[in-house]
Amino acid sequence: MKTQKIGAWIAVLFGASYFIIPLIATFEFSLRMRRGEYSFDAYRSVFADVQFRESFSYSIVMAILTIVFGVLLVVPTAYWVRLRLPQMRPFVEFITLMPLVIPAIVIVFGYLRLYNSSSFIPFTGSARGTDLLLMFSFMTLSLPYMYRSVDTAMRTIDVATLTEAAQSLGASWPTIMFKCIFPNVMSGVLSGAFITFAIVIGEFTMPSLLNRPAFGPYLQLIGANRAYEPPALAIIAFAITWASMALLQLVSRFSKSAPSKP
């Protein structure tokens, strides 16, 4: 029994070391900017860079907009499919899975062909139009995760009966949506929102090919031209992702203790 336990621990440590050692090495390298001693100079350099602040702020704003519009698209869709069109569920699930099977580069080339400045809908004809297109592209990329999170949360409540109960009490559709449905699928909405946040912050292909100043292309640019800043940025990106994951855990713990069934 004891040998089995030791064996299991060795396997866990071996697996963990596969991820941890490169991370430690990256972190260690990011501290070597000053000769002969460890320092946070690389991080200072990154945070002092105006381009970092601009690209990071841009990506955060894009992430927030993507989350807001994504939630406004996904929650009513998932609600309506559950309430009125259950036969359409496999089809909608298939559609939401498409971004996982079609590479981002294929999608963005499609966008450029459809929405270029000389097309019928010239999104790329202006910076704001391109921002809008980029936000839609982020919504597309996060769709599989957002839809599943919301749909799973919706499964824990009796959507049809709650809707009818609210209707019999005189509630209109917006009241039902925002007072009865949204609060009860909030854990799913937040889960989807954090995953969307992580996707938008790290996405390279879409903003790069649409030529927008997002964090992903900045990461790539720094990585190609500097020595110590790229590992510092990698650690910062990891920290952001981990923070998102930690929030996700908190949300899922919160949802376990919150009322979910009528």
Place this chain on the structure above:
Amino acid sequence: MSFLELSGIQKSFGPVQVVHDFDMTIEKGEFVSFLGPSGCGKTTVLRMIAGFETPSGGTIRINGKNQESLKPNQRNIGMVFQAYALFPNMTVHDNVAFGLKIAGMNKAAVDARVKEMLGLIHLGHLADRFPYQMSGGQQQRVALARALAPKPQVLLLDEPLSALDAKIRVSLREEIRMIQQQLGITTVFVTHDQEEALSISDRIVVMNSGRADQIGTPFDIYNKPATRFVASFVGTLNLIEATVVDPASNRISIGDQAITLREPLGPVKAGDTVSLALRPEAGSIAESAKGDTALTGQVVSSNFLGSVIRTRMKVGDPVISFDMFNAPGLSPPAVGDVVTLRFTASDLLIIRE
């Protein structure tokens, strides 16, 4: 003019017609139960009254107003569901206040009405609890208070007791009836439990395959079933096939024993078969078969059911059940005993449909 009128209501789902020409009128303050087996259309009729289903034909009028063009949220109908349907994100207070806030009442009026409603269901002390912190019975009482709070013109109860355990069901159904009488609210109650329907209704609609087989008081439904279905569905009943001996004198035979019925046999001839109904509690064991209204048979089983002992005896081909009230000195018949069951001629009902 009746308060709630259902005229020629029909409902089809695709090619399947689930409600056929349903007619009914309900008076203000009346408590009417729709009773029937699963799939008989009782919930569909209720949902059409609420506006959740659109009738394929017919009209629904409440207080003289046609409801056809009104959406569910415009009908002012309170509804209680089998699954409670309390909003999980809201406290008991907020659940009860939901309809009142939508109606545009000010905070003081809302709080006063919520307090009144929670007082009515004796749950004022649980106002700050969430639904998941309450038992099923408590949740259903809150659902009742929530439905009643906006003073609906009609209250619809869709099998509200089905998810509760036996003791809570009995106490809550009595509470529902008491509150209904106190408020004088017109109520439609859907159930498949005959005991529930018989115990709290002013009238019962027994539904079968989308049709109202019989509409009547609980007493009439139980004692004068209009159809074979009503007779077999409501209460325990012996359905006995008998042979007509002499139509003129209403004489029939069960097995090889002749009996004279009080009810006229109608247009039948000697040798025809008629269906008769006899409640198990109608007869009693007698020493001998004096008079015409007695049947003698051999006991095939005897089951102790607590307050009664149900005995089955074979009279020729038919097997007839009868009940004896339990008493400390009672000696129930044993299997194989030959016993005589006596009853009055009017206890035997002719089932014509």
